[in-house]
Amino acid sequence: MLNLDIKRQLFLCCYDISDTERRDRVCSIVKSFAIGGQYSCYECFLSRSEYxxxxxxxxxxxxxxxxxxxxxxxxxxxxxxxxxxxxxxNLGFTYIG
Incomplete structure (x- = not known):
């Protein structure tokens, strides 16, 4: 049976990266986990495995x-x-895929 009760913790992910290419790559990675934020600081609700x-x-x-x-x-x-x-x-969602 699939356990859908995944505990999530709110994290702030902030970064300061001078290289534009690396900064864009890190931004893309962080945004894929984020629920909101702007510029170089994002809010992420993460399970232990996502963290x-x-x-x-x-x-x-x-x-x-x-x-x-x-x-x-x-x-x-x-x-x-x-x-x-x-x-x-916290939307309490589960992504399977």
């Missing part, structure tokens, strides 16, 4: 002078959004 996959992918494309941060956001604290930002929503 590990994203880490492996980012490690494969990053160089020693790149800065990439994948920071968990504590779920027991209220998220405060400033400006026009909307709070992230």
């Amino acid at each position: 590990q996959m994203l880490r492996r992918m980012l490690n494969a494309f990053s160089e020693s002078d790149d800065s990439i941060v994948l920071q968990p956001v504590l779920s027991n604290k209220a998220i405060k959004c400033l400006g026009v930002a909307a709070p992230p929503v």
Whole structure:
């Protein structure tokens, strides 16, 4: 039986990469996991396996002078959004494919 109760954790993925080609590649990878964000900072709800996959992918494309941060956001604290930002929503989806 397939277990559809996958625990997800909210992460912020931020990066500062000077090389345009590498930055575009990292941006594409992060956006494929993201639920929202802008410029060089994205919100990602990740399961444990998705987190590990994203880490492996980012490690494969990053160089020693790149800065990439994948920071968990504590779920027991209220998220405060400033400006026009909307709070992230955990859609509770499962992708099989």
